[in-house]
Amino acid sequence: MCSHFESVKDRQILKSHFRLDDVPEGGKWDMWPGYLGPFIRRQEFVDLGDEVLPEREVLLGSFGLIPHWATDTRIARQTYNARSETVAMKPSFRDAWKKSHHCIVPADAIYEPDWRSGKAVATRIARADDQPMGVAGLWSCWQSPQGKAMHSFTMLTINAESHPLMRQFHKPTDEKRMVVILHEDRYDDWLRADAQCSSEFLNPYPADALKAEVPGSRKQSLIVKV
Incomplete structure (x- = not known):
């Protein structure tokens, strides 16, 4: 599960x-x-035929999906990841899944704990080519009791027991998971996909296209052999 990531820092x-x-x-x-x-x-209104509107739009939202029935925003502390196996059934996510509220979470890197030393070592995982990651997610819009609208999002995750890189993170007894990283040529397909096709996108990203490093270490090299 991913609770910590770097958003894309460079606006350009x-x-x-x-x-x-x-x-x-x-x-x-x-x-x-x-x-x-x-x-x-x-873009919400792109299908209305206005050619001036761009296909994609970027918004600010809370990391952690806030469903419409939530009474406050604290639920975001538990809803930052949505398991692919249960996303269609879990009350927190099923409405966004059913409505195909697909989004892409831009990230320079994600962080996972490496426990092979017996202690959790925060490890930075990024694309090997240093390009941004586009993580598949779901979004929602929540109305506060005062009537204020707030957007939120979650990252979709899949099992990573057989992934050469991602299976080496978290405690030995924990289930191995990884976020769904999309290939650039699938960005628009994901954003347009309906609920019946959503599962087709939930695939592991190739291990050899990723790199894992310990921030601040003298040797900024791949620490996990794949």
């Missing part, structure tokens, strides 16, 4: 890689559950 890279017209000010770069950061979704 964020705009160019994800083909965005504009990026809102604000939000965090070092992201934890409950923090506000950017997520990308399909």
